[in-house]
Amino acid sequence: MLVLISVVLLGVSTARERFRPAEAGLTVVSSVQELFFHIGDFVGSTINSVRELGELQQQYEAVLEELRRYEGVRTDVEELRREVERLEQVLGFSESLDYRNVPARVVGKDPSNLFAAITIDKGSADGMQRNMPVVAVQGGSQGLIGRIETVGRSTSIVIPLFDSANYVAARLQQSRYEGLVHGTPSRDGTLTMRYVSSQARGSVRYGATVVTSGMNSIYPAGIRIGTVTSVQAKPYETSLQLTIDPIVDFSTLEYVFVITPENE
Amino acid sequence: MTSRVLLYSGILAGIAVLQTNVLVAIEIAGVRPDIALIVIAYYSVTNGSFEGEIGGFVSGLVEDLLSLAPPGFHALLRTLMGFLYGVMHNRMLVDAVLVPALLLSIGTVLKALLAGLTATLFAIDGLSSVALSQRLLVEVGYNAVLAPILFALLRLIRPLRQSRRESTTL
Numbered sequence: 001m002l003v004l005i006s007v008v009l010l011g012v013s014t015a016r017e018r019f020r021p022a023e024a025g026l027t028v029v030s031s032v033q034e035l036f037f038h039i040g041d042f043v044g045s046t047i048n049s050v051r052e053l054g055e056l057q058q059q060y061e062a063v064l065e066e067l068r069r070y071e072g073v074r075t076d077v078e079e080l081r082r083e084v085e086r087l088e089q090v091l092g093f094s095e096s097l098d099y100r101n102v103p104a105r106v107v108g109k110d111p112s113n114l115f116a117a118i119t120i121d122k123g124s125a126d127g128m129q130r131n132m133p134v135v136a137v138q139g140g141s142q143g144l145i146g147r148i149e150t151v152g153r154s155t156s157i158v159i160p161l162f163d164s165a166n167y168v169a170a171r172l173q174q175s176r177y178e179g180l181v182h183g184t185p186s187r188d189g190t191l192t193m194r195y196v197s198s199q200a201r202g203s204v205r206y207g208a209t210v211v212t213s214g215m216n217s218i219y220p221a222g223i224r225i226g227t228v229t230s231v232q233a234k235p236y237e238t239s240l241q242l243t244i245d246p247i248v249d250f251s252t253l254e255y256v257f258v259i260t261p262e263n264e
Numbered sequence: 265m266t267s268r269v270l271l272y273s274g275i276l277a278g279i280a281v282l283q284t285n286v287l288v289a290i291e292i293a294g295v296r297p298d299i300a301l302i303v304i305a306y307y308s309v310t311n312g313s314f315e316g317e318i319g320g321f322v323s324g325l326v327e328d329l330l331s332l333a334p335p336g337f338h339a340l341l342r343t344l345m346g347f348l349y350g351v352m353h354n355r356m357l358v359d360a361v362l363v364p365a366l367l368l369s370i371g372t373v374l375k376a377l378l379a380g381l382t383a384t385l386f387a388i389d390g391l392s393s394v395a396l397s398q399r400l401l402v403e404v405g406y407n408a409v410l411a412p413i414l415f416a417l418l419r420l421i422r423p424l425r426q427s428r429r430e431s432t433t434l
Contacts, residue, residue, distance in 0.1 A: 111280050111300075112333070114391060115332040157330075159332055164394065185394045
């Protein structure tokens with residue numbers, strides 16, 4: 001027993017330099033502490049990352065929403081810019097026309113397919129009257145649209161050139177032969193010029209310009225109507241029939257000018 | 265009945281206005297579908313000639329005001345169409361596709377014939393040839409295609425009105 005105690009004492013006294021129980025304990029505990037710290041750090045940073053991800057997602061959606069809003073604003077600005085350009089053009093055309101005129105906007109068409117009304121946003125309150133001629137400018141060219149048929153307080157109905165019931169006294173600009181222009185029942189976009197003297201047979205050329213003759217009191221002389229695309233000349237008939245391609249494309253009509261009397 | 269007549273008259277008047285501007289966007293070869301005629305067809309077949317005539321008259325009258333047509337022209341046509349469609353009330357089973365398409369195909373041709381006849385009787389210049397031109401074929405096709413869709417939509421109005429009435433009664 002004494003020998004055993006002696007050996008233990010000897011062992012403890014000689015090993016003190018290499019083995020320190022406090023240090024050993026610290027090493028073990030700090031390892032566990034470090035492990036928990038790392039686990040805690042990992043969990044904490046993961047939770048933070050998830051939260052940040054959520055916040056980022058919200059920020060991303062907010063920015064996206066903002067972007068969409070700006071996209072809408074940009075489209076509106078573009079639309080406004082085009083509108084301003086159109087209005088500037090209209091103003092320019094209005095000033096360049098040879099006649100006193102009131103610019104108007106096309107706001108509607110005939111509700112049925114049987115008639116061909118064009119509704120404009122100017123009425124008796126703006127000085128509109130029945131039979132006032134209506135013109136438009138497209139691609140820099142001025143062309144006849146028709147005349148006002150019905151006048152309301154703030155809108156008017158225009159009977160267009162291509163309506164088969166609307167007759168316009170016209171003449172060939174160069175050869176000066178006269179005739180009557182009206183629409184076709186098929187409303188295929190072309191006009192017909194009738195009662196052109198057969199003497200004009202030799203002088204009518206394809207592409208010749210047809211203008212209003214001013215022979216009736218409605219349309220002033222010299223307003224362009226269209227160009228000749230074909231000539232029907234039958235030997236037994238005393239007059240020619242011409243097919244006219246109108247200057248104005250009625251399907252894209254937005255703004256028109258109502259010609260008002262000079263003395264008003 | 266009065267509220268139904270007022271509702272459909274309001275719808276038809278609104279459609280007549282829409283046909284002047286909004287529906288221009290869906291033109292095919294310069295031809296618009298006759299939405300008012302489709303609604304009149306549904307309304308008359310469902311509720312009979314009397315209500316069909318009233319709806320047709322209101323719709324036609326509004327169209328006359330917005331059109332180059334002589335006042336009364338569309339009112340007459342629509343009233344007649346309302347009456348004719350109303351004759352079919354309780355005499356046929358309206359299915360989902362075929363019957364609406366057929367009703368509108370025949371109705372559109374009939375409307376054009378009536379328009380031509382009226383134009384001839386009342387000496388409306390150049391209209392009969394417009395009514396019976398090639399454009400009629402486009403309109404017949406367009407109306408026939410849209411009829412089943414609009415009939416299906418209009419069928420939804422009835423349960424809505426019934427449920428509202430029931431909730432009011434409760």
